[in-house]
Amino acid sequence: MADANWYVVHTYSGYENKVKANIEKTIENRKLQDQILEVSVPLETAYEIKNGVKKQVQRKLFPGYVLIHMEMNDETWYVVRNTRGVTGFVGPGSKPVPLTEAEMKNMGLAKEAEVEVDFAVGDSAVIVSGPFEGAQGIISAINMHKQSVTVNIEMLGRETPVEINFTEVRVEEF
Secondary structure: OOOEEEEEEEEOOOOHHHHHHHHHHHHHHHOOOOOEEEEEOOEEEEEEEEOOEEEEEEEEOOOOEEEEEEEOOHHHHHHHHOOOOEEEEOOOOOOOOOOOHHHHHHOOOOOOOOOOOOOOOOOEEEEOOOOOOOOEEEEEEEEOOOOEEEEEEEEOOEEEEEEEEHHHEEEOOO
16 A cells, blocks of 8 residues: 555546546455545535525535545556546546645645644644744634744734744743
């Protein structure tokens, strides 16, 4: 599984979910779970207003494309390429090109190492670098995905939330 990568498959427009279902069924039938690890149709949440009513909807992030996390070999290539609705892999000619680390990170597919922090919401903190260096405040939120914390500091006589990186804050007792 060390050589499993994310690949992009082009499909007929509107067939993304059907292609995903067909590939997943083939994986099960041919027992390829250890070679084709995940099939994904990335979605985004959007809001539409129709007849004055705001409604939450799911839209395809990349219409006409399906993402597949798999080991590339003759068998997996054949299975995916010959799935009904698939027009081909994205890449020059017939050679599939895996997504780069940067592309995977932008789409939220990259597996990042877990970061352990020694602070929690409500702790007193001092900002140790950046434009707010030396400011003291209370941690109001922690975002593990972005590796940042929101610290409420007093600025111009008001409590102001400031988002900073984990490395720019130190927990202290005032």
